[in-house]
Every structure is written in C-alpha cells, then in structure tokens.
Amino acid sequence: MTNEDLIRSHVQAIWLAESGLSLGASLKDLLDLSDSSKLSCLDFVQDSLNSQGNRTKAKLKAHAALSDIESELIQTDWWNEGWLDSVLSQIDLQFNQACERWRNLYRAAMNQLEVQHKIIKDASRSIQDKRQAERLYQEAKSQLELLTEAENIVQSDFYSYRYFASEGFLPGYSFPRLPLSAYIPARRIRSQDDEFLSRPRFLAISEFGPRSIIYHEGSRYIINKVNLPVSDTGEGFAVLRAKQCPICGYLHPISNGDGLDRCERCGSLLEAPMNNVFRLQNVSTKRRDRISSDEEERLRQGYELRTAIRFADHGGVISARNAEIHFQGKLIGKLTYGNSATLWRINLGWRRRANPQQYGFILDTERGYWARKEDDQTTLEADDPMSPRTMRVVPFVEDHKNCLLFEPSEGLELEQMASLQAALKNAIQVEYQLEDSEVAAEPLPSGDERHSILFYESAEGGAGVLRRLVDDPDAFARVAAQALQVCHFDPQTGEDLRHAPNAKEDCEAACYDCLMSYYNQMDHRHLDRQTIKEYLLQCSQSTSTSSPQTISRAEHCQHLLNLCQSDLEREWLTFIEKSNLRLPSHAQLLLETCHTRPDFFYEQEHAAIYVDGPHHIYPERQQRDQTQKDCMEDTGYTVIRFDLFESWGKVIEKYPSVFGLLGS
Numbered sequence: 001m002t003n004e005d006l007i008r009s010h011v012q013a014i015w016l017a018e019s020g021l022s023l024g025a026s027l028k029d030l031l032d033l034s035d036s037s038k039l040s041c042l043d044f045v046q047d048s049l050n051s052q053g054n055r056t057k058a059k060l061k062a063h064a065a066l067s068d069i070e071s072e073l074i075q076t077d078w079w080n081e082g083w084l085d086s087v088l089s090q091i092d093l094q095f096n097q098a099c100e101r102w103r104n105l106y107r108a109a110m111n112q113l114e115v116q117h118k119i120i121k122d123a124s125r126s127i128q129d130k131r132q133a134e135r136l137y138q139e140a141k142s143q144l145e146l147l148t149e150a151e152n153i154v155q156s157d158f159y160s161y162r163y164f165a166s167e168g169f170l171p172g173y174s175f176p177r178l179p180l181s182a183y184i185p186a187r188r189i190r191s192q193d194d195e196f197l198s199r200p201r202f203l204a205i206s207e208f209g210p211r212s213i214i215y216h217e218g219s220r221y222i223i224n225k226v227n228l229p230v231s232d233t234g235e236g237f238a239v240l241r242a243k244q245c246p247i248c249g250y251l252h253p254i255s256n257g258d259g260l261d262r263c264e265r266c267g268s269l270l271e272a273p274m275n276n277v278f279r280l281q282n283v284s285t286k287r288r289d290r291i292s293s294d295e296e297e298r299l300r301q302g303y304e305l306r307t308a309i310r311f312a313d314h315g316g317v318i319s320a321r322n323a324e325i326h327f328q329g330k331l332i333g334k335l336t337y338g339n340s341a342t343l344w345r346i347n348l349g350w351r352r353r354a355n356p357q358q359y360g361f362i363l364d365t366e367r368g369y370w371a372r373k374e375d376d377q378t379t380l381e382a383d384d385p386m387s388p389r390t391m392r393v394v395p396f397v398e399d400h401k402n403c404l405l406f407e408p409s410e411g412l413e414l415e416q417m418a419s420l421q422a423a424l425k426n427a428i429q430v431e432y433q434l435e436d437s438e439v440a441a442e443p444l445p446s447g448d449e450r451h452s453i454l455f456y457e458s459a460e461g462g463a464g465v466l467r468r469l470v471d472d473p474d475a476f477a478r479v480a481a482q483a484l485q486v487c488h489f490d491p492q493t494g495e496d497l498r499h500a501p502n503a504k505e506d507c508e509a510a511c512y513d514c515l516m517s518y519y520n521q522m523d524h525r526h527l528d529r530q531t532i533k534e535y536l537l538q539c540s541q542s543t544s545t546s547s548p549q550t551i552s553r554a555e556h557c558q559h560l561l562n563l564c565q566s567d568l569e570r571e572w573l574t575f576i577e578k579s580n581l582r583l584p585s586h587a588q589l590l591l592e593t594c595h596t597r598p599d600f601f602y603e604q605e606h607a608a609i610y611v612d613g614p615h616h617i618y619p620e621r622q623q624r625d626q627t628q629k630d631c632m633e634d635t636g637y638t639v640i641r642f643d644l645f646e647s648w649g650k651v652i653e654k655y656p657s658v659f660g661l662l663g664s
Helices: 004-019 043-050 052-073 083-089 091-098 100-121 127-148 160-166 201-207 293-301 414-431 475-486 518-526 529-540 553-563 567-578 619-635 648-653
Strands: 180-184 195-199 213-216 219-226 240-244 251-254 274-279 283-288 303-310 320-327 330-350 361-364 390-408 439-445 450-457 543-547 600-602 607-611 638-642
Touching (some): 091 100, 180 219, 195 201, 201 303, 201 330, 201 390, 414 475
Parallel strands (some): 180 283, 274 390, 607 638
Antiparallel strands (some): 390 450, 600 607
C-alpha cells in the first residue's frame, strides 16, 4: 500500500466522489468535440476540476483514509507533509493527462477521415487511390463510433470509468494500466462489431509489433498500420533519439546535439545514439486468411527486444537507494532500488534479419503502413500500398515501475548471470509469496552482454517487496538462501540434494522445479544451477548496508548544466545555485500536452521556466510564446518567463512557492 501511483489514484477517486462529477458513458460526455485540435473539457467538468471546495472536502476524507497507514507512508522516499495538497492541486492536470490517449485516438481518426475524404473528392486521383481512400474512410468512421457511439459502451474499454482506471486516474486492479489498443475490423459475414483490443504496453510492443500476426475470436489479423504521433511543433512525424549505456543499460534521451558522452550513472563511454526512436501508440489490423511459411518462421523467432532504465527524481534529487552486499568484509554485489523508475521496452527488429546491426522497421510516414521484411518473398497486399515517404524507425513503449538493479562486483559468465537471474527471481517469489507474473527479471544492458540484472514489479500498482531488499540488512541473504533451496542445494552446507522434494528424476543443470519456466525459454540453453552455487552461498551469509540518496545537490546542478542549450540558460541556472534557491528538477523536458520543451521544469510545483534570449522580442515570436503559455496554463502548469530586461530577482520574488525565498 505504499506505491505512490496507487495511493494517488485512490485520492483522486475520493475527490471524484466528493465533487459529485459524473463521468458519463464515454469521454464525449466530458470533452468539447467541436474543436478537435483542443478537445478541452466541457464547462461543467472544468468547474468541478477548478473548485477549491471540492478539493477541501476531498482533503479531509483522504487524510482520514490515509491516517491508518501514515506510519508506512513516512518510510517512503516520496511522501511528505505537502504531498496530499500537491496531488489535489494537480487534479486538473492529471485529469487532462488521463484524457490524452482518447484525444489522440479521436484526433487520429478525425484526421484520417478528413484526409481520405479529400482524396475521394479529388477528381485527379486514380480509381485505385479512391478505393483505398474509401476503405480508410470507413475504417476511421468505425473507430470514431467505437470511441463515442458504441451501443455496448459499458462493456467497452472506452466506458468512462473503465477508461480512467486503465489510465491510472482511478484505481483499477482488473484492467491493464496504460494499455495500447489495436483496431480490429468486424467480420461482416458474422455480423460482428468493430472493436479495440487492448494490451499492457510491455506486451503490446511485441504482440502489436510491425506486421505481427494476432489471433482474435477464431480469425487471424496482421498489424499493418500504426497511428502516427505528431511532433513537438504540431506538424510532421515525431521521432526521438536516445543512448543506452553499454555497461549498465541506463537510458539517456537526447534533447539536443549528440547528447552526453559518458553515462550519468556509471561514467562509461556511451556509444552512437539510436536515431528515429518511435513511440508506439495505437495500431490497426487487417484480417488475413493465410500466412506464409516465411511469416510463420519469423513469428516463431520473434523480435529482438531490449529494456533500458532511468530512475525518477523528486524535487531535483534522483529517487534511488543504494545498498552494498558484503561477505566477510569483501564487497560482492550492489543493489539499487528506484520507485516508479522509467522503463523503455525497445523493439530493435526481427531476430532473424539480414543485418543484425541495422535496427528498426520501414514505416510509411504518410499513411502509417508498416513495410514488409526485406527478405520476405510474399507479395505486399494490394490495399497496403506504400507511399514514397518512408523512414526506418525503432518502436518503443514506456512505463513506470518499482525497480531493483543487482550488480555482482566481479564479472560473471553469461551462464552464471542467466542462472542467477532465474534463481533470484524464483527466490523472491517464494520469500514474499508472490505469483510468477508479479515480478519480472531481465538482463542489462542486453541478453548477450549481461552486466546486471533488472527486477521490476510487473503487477498493477506494484507488490512493494523489492525495496525491502535494500532497506532490510538481512533480506538479500534470506533471498539467497531461498535461491539455494530452489536450486536443490542445502542452504546451510551447500550439499547437492539433486532434485526437488517430490521429484522422481535428478536435475543435472536445470529443470522446471528450479530455474526453467515458460517466461525464460530463450535462456534455457544457458541455465546451470551448479555454476552459481558458491556465489549464492556467499550471498546467503552476507549483510547489506544502504544509503538513502544517490547524488548530491552539486551533482544534480552539474547534470542540469550539461543539459543547457545556451550560455543564457547556464547563467540563469548559476544564478539560482549561487542564490541558494530551489534547483529545477528537469532541463529540456518535453511536455507533450502542449508540444513544448521548457528550458527548465519544477516537477512538484508544475512550473515551466523559459529563459528568453533576444530573438523573443520580435512580435511573431511573442505571439507564439503567448499561444504556448495559454495552452499550458489551461492544462494546469505555471509558466514563468525570464528575459534580458526585467530583473531576475524581481521575477523570483513573485513565486516563492516555486523558487523559495531570495536571500534566505
């Protein structure tokens, strides 16, 4: 019950009950559909979101509800006396962010409807183009009906209460949180309805991957099309760039230039960036009666997936806790725990591809179709014609999980790391009585280069057990002892017991009673319990010591300086540091809601900072800045601008809740 996202959703549910706001049947009952570019909340909804009386009543009820677990909350690294006030002050922002997936689906369908309608009316277009446009027009129309007018909307993923639960605004234990959706066209001969099929993001990156085959109600469908995300400017196709540390797997999104040269976490040299990284959103399918033998083999091999991690921060301080594992005075391993860390699951391409060093898939950036695999000899469907505008992109999805990194101090062989990963995962489940699906484990930075093991709580809301391995000095030793038992060894003497208690056959290297499972089939050839016996014996007799933070204020300030894009930004940040004011939590953070990237951002205060250079004095730029400011303030952000003419100190004095008191 100490998961921040879970507590936040319960507080927001209390606010909803106290406000008396009905969410209706679908989001069309909450949003103004007359302007698809904005899709802002209707007036009565916005009045409820802005009502201070609703927040006051909700605070009293929420405070009473949380008082029973207050002793547990104060042990977390995110709870503070002002947390409840902060959550309630951000109700407007959180509500609008929860609506974004629906808005994106609606805008994509409306855009497709308008574009294809123009083609249908264009007398200069060919018959083939018009036929394709008619099909895409009907598809968009069906998607809009699913979002707004479905007869069985209460059973749909877009029923308002079910939708807000899936987006994390309300508690929802039985729905996949933050899912991706695949549009499934109806089979007319069976009088079925069109529908959206939803999957959790980390499953969707492979199940809804480019030209993947999915089976639904007795039919086969191919993922042939994707909704294209819009860039920061509102025009064009949005792609990102990022680097991943080749040693520890830490993620470094790139906002300008070529990014950092060394890893923020371990200091290792970073390799060339991944270009055209594409955030996978919702996809469309087409029914397929047959699949070729080549497609069957490709599907059997699957995709090459890679995971990257980046720890969260609160108030400019990285939210991670370290622990060192010692055996007889010798350091044998390190643990790092992060609450709600950012995870990227990246789809690098088919496992069986001609050039393993070439990542990604070819995407039609005009129509959204995925191109077939280069060595696929099957003919491309006639109704999926590619336009000349194509790009090789690398799809990824993002989520936030409670994570634990385990790093042995001495390099272990691939077989040892794979076996250790399986043994510790199973031992954590036994020690804390978890289901197999509640904790996931993956190697970092990749399956071929295993330098550390990532554990994360995959259950909705998080199981809340990984932090105990850092905070409790004896917890990791107990887990290691369980791992020895899992691997058929006596945890006290190390004697090989040969098999599980009720098993009839001996286990030589690995079996389904110890290391093997359905989830780690790709690792089965590497698993060998004998290779990790001595290391687990050391861990079972070890102790761990933890530290509460990972970096200091000075290190955080230097991190922000490294992200600055101009001398004026560096000068402003230096002024803040020398004045002993609160440092921003982020620099160059993308705020997708308004397609803007402030120079600095204060996360807890939801304040965006712009340090304007001389080019902002021109009228056309000032008009653009004002439009951007209006959008952000409507969404719930505070916008603060610093220019060359007004004293920075005077601006800061206007916002003591953001910067603190000048001269204190």
